Amino acid sequence: MKQRAIVWFRRDFRLADNPALRAAVDGDFDGIIPVFIHAPDEEGDWAPGGAQRVWQHESLAALADALEAIGSRLVIRQGPTQSTLDDLIDESGAGAVFWNRLYEPGLVRRDADIESHLGQAYPELEVRHFQADLLHEPWTVETQAGKPYKVFTPFWRTISERSIRQPKARPSQLPAVWSRIGSCDLADLGLRPAKDWTTTILEHWTPGEDGAQARLETFLEDTVDNYDNDRDRPAVHGTSYLSPHLHWGEISPFQVMHRAEEWLSEQSGGAIHEHIQSFQSEIGWREFSRHVLYHFPDTPDEPLDDRFKAFPWETPDTAFDDWKAGMTGIPMVDAGMRELYATGYMHNRLRMTVASFLTKNLRIAWQHGERWFWDTLFDADLGNNTLGWQWAAGCGADAAPFFRIFNPARQGERFDKNGDYVRRWVPELAELSNKHLQEPWNAPDKALEAAGVVLGKTYPKPVVDLKASRREALEAFEQVKN
Numbered sequence: 001m002k003q004r005a006i007v008w009f010r011r012d013f014r015l016a017d018n019p020a021l022r023a024a025v026d027g028d029f030d031g032i033i034p035v036f037i038h039a040p041d042e043e044g045d046w047a048p049g050g051a052q053r054v055w056q057h058e059s060l061a062a063l064a065d066a067l068e069a070i071g072s073r074l075v076i077r078q079g080p081t082q083s084t085l086d087d088l089i090d091e092s093g094a095g096a097v098f099w100n101r102l103y104e105p106g107l108v109r110r111d112a113d114i115e116s117h118l119g120q121a122y123p124e125l126e127v128r129h130f131q132a133d134l135l136h137e138p139w140t141v142e143t144q145a146g147k148p149y150k151v152f153t154p155f156w157r158t159i160s161e162r163s164i165r166q167p168k169a170r171p172s173q174l175p176a177v178w179s180r181i182g183s184c185d186l187a188d189l190g191l192r193p194a195k196d197w198t199t200t201i202l203e204h205w206t207p208g209e210d211g212a213q214a215r216l217e218t219f220l221e222d223t224v225d226n227y228d229n230d231r232d233r234p235a236v237h238g239t240s241y242l243s244p245h246l247h248w249g250e251i252s253p254f255q256v257m258h259r260a261e262e263w264l265s266e267q268s269g270g271a272i273h274e275h276i277q278s279f280q281s282e283i284g285w286r287e288f289s290r291h292v293l294y295h296f297p298d299t300p301d302e303p304l305d306d307r308f309k310a311f312p313w314e315t316p317d318t319a320f321d322d323w324k325a326g327m328t329g330i331p332m333v334d335a336g337m338r339e340l341y342a343t344g345y346m347h348n349r350l351r352m353t354v355a356s357f358l359t360k361n362l363r364i365a366w367q368h369g370e371r372w373f374w375d376t377l378f379d380a381d382l383g384n385n386t387l388g389w390q391w392a393a394g395c396g397a398d399a400a401p402f403f404r405i406f407n408p409a410r411q412g413e414r415f416d417k418n419g420d421y422v423r424r425w426v427p428e429l430a431e432l433s434n435k436h437l438q439e440p441w442n443a444p445d446k447a448l449e450a451a452g453v454v455l456g457k458t459y460p461k462p463v464v465d466l467k468a469s470r471r472e473a474l475e476a477f478e479q480v481k482n
């Protein structure tokens with residue numbers, strides 16, 4: 001029997017398919033100490049934003065409950081991480097520290113420092129870290145020229161030919177943690193804001209491992225068989241809503257991929273194969289975003305395409321405030337921004353639309369939008385958010401070309417044909433007919449009057465002319481194009 005093992009939970013808030021925990025269980029230790037160390041400063045500018053912290057609180061509570069149910073408990077400490085780990089090793093006489101790897105640049109550096117410190121300070125200590133958050137480690141995937149990928153399709157082709165390991169078993173029992181190993185209360189971390197906004201915003205979500213598993217099952221049962229068609233329609237629940245669960249590691253990509261395959265094998269024929277494949281390729285985009293983030297660690301702040309460093313962005317002004325508040329006078333944009341603020345989530349089609357509008361029609365630098373999403377999204381994720389914003393602004397890996405400027409009204413007509421989504425989030429336009437809903441500024445006075453809409457009073461006039469601003473954006477692009 002060996003000494004105790006510390007399992008350092010970071011963003012892997014699950015018991016099943018948790019390789020660090022599994023290694024401790026299989027390692028014949030006489031005690032296992034699951035610990036979470038709160039040290040947001042160590043994530044620099046990209047410490048969890050407001051919405052993420054709310055989720056983190058709930059998710060940690062769920063993890064603590066799950067550990068208690070199998071005889072253990074979650075030890076919660078406040079950072080700095082290095083000295084906190086030292087204290088825990090000294091207090092417990094631990095002989096091992098295990099964790100699962102993450103790929104954000106600040107965390108990669110921090111973790112490397114901790115590993116080297118532990119190696120020097122405790123030469124006998126067993127320090128191991130594991131692959132858990134990604135199907136394929138970023139350093140194992142490269143182009144034929146030996147470079148990181150910047151284009152999704154060949155990246156996905158390469159990794160989808162490789163097999164992935166089976167999910168690891170969930171422990172059914174863990175040894176009790178010594179009572180003398182102290183812990184602070186979850187509430188001490190101050191992750192939940194005082195105001196009760198969280199109660200409503202959490203109504204549609206169940207943070208934690210059980211909630212994540214249930215979400216996946218519901219998606220497979222009810223939604224996946226039309227995923228390819230419905231995933232672009234914001235008015236219907238056509239996607240998995242797994243993003244915050246994946247971000248916090250309440251479910252692993254291995255579990256998602258294998259369960260989707262298993263589900264497929266249980267079905268009889270039909271087009272479901274294609275829908276599952278499409279869904280799996282979205283998990284592929286998640287892999288791609290971390291691949292790009294790992295190899296190009298400056299991209300949360302700097303465009304991957306250097307030309308955009310000289311782009312003539314506008315200074316954020318009141319139009320930026322209108323964008324954040326969902327008061328731009330462009331119904332699709334406002335609907336998306338209001339959904340975000342009310343629910344901590346925004347449909348992907350809208351994320352693309354509002355990001356294109358901000359960066360091209362308003363010509364406000366993508367970093368401002370990226371930061372707002374960071375604070376308001378439950379699923380804010382440095383890899384996916386960076387990739388999404390740079391994609392929309394035309395300056396990132398496999399990005400939409402800058403000259404492809406979404407027209408939000410056309411997006412609405414195409415993807416919200418019946419106007420259900422806009423009417424849900426912009427109820428002041430609910431009585432407008434479909435013909436005028438997406439462009440109220442072009443509606444005849446009579447139609448506006450009949451719908452009880454007074455532009456500039458009950459609903460804003462557009463903050464910008466879509467056509468003119470499109471032209472100006474293209475002219476601005478000419479300045480940096482070559």
Ligand SMILES: Cc1cc2nc3c(=O)[nH]c(=O)nc-3n(C[C@H](O)[C@H](O)[C@H](O)COP(=O)(O)OP(=O)(O)OC[C@H]3O[C@@H](n4cnc5c(N)ncnc54)[C@H](O)[C@@H]3O)c2cc1C
Binds near residue numbers: 379
């Ligand atoms: C401007 C912009 C910002 C974004 N910011 C984030 C973010 O902070 N966090 C985040 O998780 N996603 C982000 N996305 C990607 C995408 O919008 C969300 O992952 C998706 O809407 C989540 O809903 P879902 O779980 O129902 O998706 P599903 O369609 O069910 O997809 C399943 C999973 O695949 C991954 N995925 C799906 N689409 C993408 C994508 N385009 N890029 C990378 N991974 C993807 C997610 O992990 C998602 O949970 C952003 C996209 C854009 C355009």
